[in-house]
Amino acid sequence: MKTTLLMVLLAATLVTASGQISVIGELSQDREARPGEKYDGVIIVKNDTNEPQEAKVYQTDYLFYFNGTNDYAEPGSTPRSNARWVTFSPATLIVPPQSTMAVNYTVQVPADLNGKALVGTYWSMLMIEGIAKGSAESTLPRDPNRTQMGIQQTIRYGIQLATHIAQTGEKKINFLNAQLVTKETGEKVLQVDIENTGDVGIRPDVYVELFDADGTSVGKFPGIRFRMYPGTSVRQQINLSKAPAGEYRALVVVDAGGDDVFGAQYTINL
Secondary structure, eight states: OEEEEEEOOSSOSOOOOSSSEEEESOSEEEEEEOTTOEEEEEEEEEEOSSSOEEEEEEEEOOEEOTTSOEEOOOTTOSTTBOGGGEEEEOSEEEEOTTOEEEEEEEEEOOSOBTTBOOOSEEEEEEEEEEEOTTSTTOOSOOOTTSOOOSOEEEEEEEEEEEEEETTOOOOOEEEEEEEEEEOTTSOEEEEEEEEEOSSSOBOOEEEEEEEOTTSOEEEEEEOOOOOBOTTOEEEEEEEOTTSOSSEEEEEEEEEOSTTOEEEEEEEEEO
16 A cells, blocks of 8 residues: 655745655745746755665646645646746656755746747646655665565655746736634634736735724734745635734735735624
């Protein structure tokens, strides 16, 4: 039996895991480029064990939604995929004990996309997946002293490769749903679902400011800076438990930088 653990973090600087391999560095790599340009990047894979470990590298597309679903589609199958622009090497690697190896990639941005100008953000995923010793894919020799029965856990990392076409695209968002939720712990949370309806990938600052009946602000309450690609959506759960009980006008602000600030108002009772 084989289980797979997928680690796709929207914002991370260092990821380690017990087991076969880990990826050092950010799990999202962004680059601004112009049509026709080419750029290179590198992903560092580390063997955290005292014996050689094997891994494979492959591509997928990547979409995610506020309800928690993720879509790892065939590479190049989604409208804003850059998977076909990406070449990488090696496709498989054997990392020596307590060592690192590099996966190098190149992104060749096309001049256009099916005759249309490139606008905004295009992205895809490079997967780094450990290959369990003794599995059908493994080329490493089996240890005769180890049992070959049982559960094999495979760790898989997804590195988002995003290409932002320089000085193009519009930032837009849509507020989908909002409701006040009481957690089992008694915390009051404003749950807001937000969709990126623009052309540009964003990672906005999000907060809620509460105003009482007199229009006086009783505080700002921060959300999480989620990464949002065009056509994807996220769920913000903003804790309002520190606000006094009462009726408020809640202003939800999504600040995507510069003049791109969006807001929605709701009436809530805490």
